[in-house]
Amino acid sequence: MPSPGTTPARLAARSPRLVVLYAVAVFLAVFGLTGCGAEEKGPHLELTAAVPDKPEEGTVLRVGDPATQTALELSGLDDELDVDVEWANISGGPKTLEAFRADAIDVGGVADIPPLFAHWTGTDIRIVAARETVDPLEHPTYELGVAPGQTVDSLEDLKGKKVAYSPGQAQGALVLRVLKQAGLTQDDVELVEMTSVDDSYVNALASKQVDVAPLGQSLVKTYLAKYERDGATTIKPGVRDDSWTLYAPVETVEDANKAAALKEYVGVWAKAQQWISEHPDEFAQGYYVEHEGLSPEDAEFVVETLGKFNVPTSWDDFIARHQETVDLLVKEQKQEPLNVEDLYDRRYEEAIAQALGGDS
Incomplete structure (x- = not known):
């Protein structure tokens, strides 16, 4: 080499x-x-x-x-x-x-x-x-970040929420898997299409542009460190990713x-x-x-x-x-x-x- x-x-x-x-x-x-x-x-x-x-x-x-x-x-x-x-x-x-x-x-x-x-x-x-x-279920690649002021304790709580969605990336497919697991459809949530992920998802959560967004594990702790005091949380997706x-x-x-x-x-x-x-x-x-x-x-x-x-x-x-x-x-x-x-x-x-x- x-x-x-x-x-x-x-x-x-x-x-x-x-x-x-x-x-x-x-x-x-x-x-x-x-x-x-x-x-x-x-x-x-x-x-x-x-x-x-x-x-x-x-x-x-x-x-x-x-x-x-x-x-x-x-x-x-x-x-x-x-x-x-x-x-x-x-x-x-x-x-x-x-x-x-x-x-x-x-x-x-x-x-x-x-x-x-x-x-x-x-x-x-x-x-x-x-x-x-x-x-994989105990060690997911992503968690669902929840914006400050929103309550999402289970996947069913996603109903009616604004969810960050990137169709051509793994995060987009994860959202669809999660909705299926929860017994929900795309009509039950508002998918907010975003072409970029990572920090953009964190910023969208912090600014309350979206209520929920998939966050890679390298971002989860950073997100909570910045915004948990304001009420930010995360939950596991409950599906393989x-x-x-x-x-x-x-x-x-x-x-x-x-x-x-x-x-x-x-x-x-x-x-x-x-x-x-x-x-x-x-x-x-x-x-x-x-x-x-x-x-x-x-x-x-x-x-x-x-x-x-x-x-x-x-x-x-x-x-x-x-x-x-x-x-x-x-x-x-x-x-x-x-x-x-x-x-x-x-x-x-x-x-x-x-x-x-x-x-x-």
Whole structure:
């Protein structure tokens, strides 16, 4: 692998408390990683063909997944990678998709919704890895933030409330799952569509633009610290929201060299997810404190709340749950019907199973 600091994006990823804006992230990916000219394509690989074990020398895999980058470096697992990896400080569905469309990265880590919307908006992609939480209902990825002055003690209390809603992101799908779990419909609430999440959701709650909004665990403690004295609360969503994927443009897995590099990467990626679960304190310090800028107390809160991860070596159950999500979005958002298994490249399922010593 290249040494740290060999690309602008990697330098950015190692800077403490760095806040990367959308445009800056894409700029770094495009000009920091590909500014030296268009990459040469490897031999074409049919989607039904076996993935080669090794790429040609000089193949570079461009990855947008700063959390895994941190885990690999902290654990020493990056020594197991024989392929060259260039890291981009890009995460989240919109930034990752934009980087794909700019041909700036080859693979990225996101929740289960961004690959669906990439497909529905015309970008041909394949999912190449999956991760879930060991006890997802006790360790949700999101909680429902409740604005000061509002009372929401149960999901049924959402009736009549203004709820923040981002259709193309994981938070939007979570809202639909929560409504279904509560026996409510979109007509029972006022969905306030927002194109941005994270701090925007906190600000919308604080200003009472919305009554309820899904908040990632890294924001829950911050939100309560600022506004609990005014009556702000949170409740657990009561539904699974733990699905995580690696996905790539189809061009990545149709390039024999990139596909081979990815085959090696997903195996080490899977080990990194296990390492995170087994070393929460080290990961909290290295990623949430040094990379994301949280306080040590908030970082500890996040890793404890998120719990432990599992990387399945069989994707059957994961895909079945993903199909349920697809069917919900088809019904509630009028999306085009989709057999979600068509998006999964199960050649990488076998690679992950071999890396973890399981059965495919």
